[in-house]
Amino acid sequence: MTSSNAVSNPATQRRVAFATIIGTTIEWYDFFIYALGAGLVFTQLFFKPAGEDIGLLLSFATVGISFLFRPLGAFLAGHYGDKIGRRAMLVRTLILMGAATTLIGVLPTFAQIGIAAPILLLLLRILQGVSAGGEWGGAVLMVVEHAPADRRGRAGALPQVGVPLGFLLASGLMALMTGVVSPGQAFLEWGWRVPFLLSIVLIVVGYFVRRSVEESPVFTEIAERGQQTKAPVVVLFKRHWHLVILAALVFVGNNAVGYMTTGGFLQSYATGRLKIDTTAMLIASTVASAVWFVATLIAGRLADSIGRRNTHLIGFAVQALMAFPLFWLVNTATLPGLYAGLVLLSIGLGLTYGPLAAWYAEIFPASVRFSGVAIPYAIGSILGGAFAPTIAQALLQATGTTTAVSWYILIATLVGAAATLCLRDRRGIPLGPDHEAEQASGATIFAPNVAHRELAAKP
Incomplete structure (x- = not known):
């Protein structure tokens, strides 16, 4: 039987890390390619009868509505991930996401089948939301539960970098399609479909x-002992509801800001209002994604040296400082201003995203950890990112300026920072099932820090 303190050998850790990055990148490529399509083409192809302004709001709303179904994916994946394993759920979510994305690539437009087109588009986006809701928790636990205690921050940053890598791949491919392969009208006619159809190839590789x-050693031990929780979601909300709320609010601070770019709002604003070339905007997004990727990796290392909590607070400070300068720079309608705004914002995003995986995994007990990681992430994505592009677009249309959007970014950041201050850093806490009592206590500043007292007492 495995020891609850055992970790995988280095070769296994490398295989798990590689598989996690590949799978998460593919999963989020699929999710983000839709958001870019919403900002660039779906208004004309699926919502044109509603008019440009309303059509753009409707297009962004389909991005947000899918988030409402992410908790369903998190509940399902959390329930079965705590019962049948992390790996099994990762494979299922990957297939679901790929199938939905590929079908969007062959979907007829409004001009071809009328109102059925946006309805089918929304249904496929909902399937993407269900998949995304279950994906992240499994990916996080596979790497964090395989890693040694002093490297969990770095390990946990690996599924996180799949998000900027997915956006980098999506924005880079879209830039290639708009600038080289199918410029102008050709992009509207057929070019936009290619990135969606390529998903089927990526899914085969990821599968x-x-x-x-190998399965997570923590779940392997739980399964060997027959200690799977019968109703993990019920136990989670009965005993740890306060942690679910605080963890979700931490993610709000990152997600609302991140979806200014990954949700398509800034791309639509820059190409529509500011008349910046579409390909140039997409290239700038790709560069910003690369910065986000590097900042996320750095944040993982910082999380192991100065703590998850401190790294988050530094990141939220950067986001708060950039809330207004972001649009001051972008509104210059120049490429240097655009690059500077996106790059500086991406640094804050990386610092508030990199430590999240390890911190979430250390907050919740082993028996309900998949549910505990997946559900706050899904709830935080609804409260933060779901309708961030729609809200930003509505604020822009109502006020005529981006000042209100900057206030929105600042408020979301402060919410995340406040929740961060309410949680304790849990570096070094054992993750195995022998330590449920330690794991279930002292995660917030409002409760006795029993876990760390016991850790400190150990030789």
């Missing part, structure tokens, strides 16, 4: 990579 890795 075989994920099937090749």
Whole structure:
């Protein structure tokens, strides 16, 4: 039987890390390619009868509505991930996301089948939301539960970098399609479909990579003992509801700001209002994604050295400082201003995203950890990112300026920072099932820090 303090050997850790990055990148590529499509083409192809302004709001609303179904994916994946394993759920969510994305690539437009087109588009986006809701928790636990205690921050940053990598891949491919392969009208006619159709190739690769890795050692031990919780979601909300709320609010501070770019609002604003070339905007988004990627990796290392909580607070400070300068720079309608705004914002996003995986995993007990990680992430994505592009667009249309959007970014950031201050850093806490009592206590500043007292007492 495995020891609750055991970790995988380095070769296994490397395989798990590689599989996690590949799978998460593919999953979020699919999710973000839709958001870019919403900002660039779906208004004309699926919502044109509503008019440009209303059509753009409706297009962004389909991005947000899918978030409402992410908790369903999190509940399902959390329930079965705590019962049948992390790896099995990762494979299922990957297939679901890929199938929905590929079908969007062959979907007829409003001009071809009328009102059925936006309805089908929304249904496929909902399937993407269900998949995304279950994906993240499994990916996080696979790497964090395989990692040694002093490297969990770095390990946990690996599924996180799949998000900027997915956006980098999506924005880079869209830039290639608009600028080289299918410029102008050709992009509207057929070019936009290619990035969606490519998903089927990526899913095949991701499937075989994920099937090749071993199950998490923590879940393996739970399964060997027959200690799976019968109703993990019920137990989670009965005993740890306060942690669910605080963890979700931490993510609000990152997600609302992140979806200014990944949700398509800034791309639509820059190409529509400011008349910046679409390909140039997409290239700038790609560069910003690369910065976000690097900042996320750095944040993982910082999380292991100065703590998850401190790294988050530094990141939220950067986001708050950039809330107004972001649009001051972008509104210059120049490429240097656009690059500077996106790059500086991406640094804050990376610092508030990199430590999240390890911190979430250390907050919740082993028996309900999949549910505990997945559900706050899904709730935080609804409260933060779901309708961030729609809200930003509505504020822009109502006020005529981006000042209100900056206030929105600042308020979301302060919410995340406040929740961060309410949680304790849990570096070094054992993750195995032998330590449920330690894991279930002292995660907030409002409760006795029993776990760390016991850790400090150990030789």
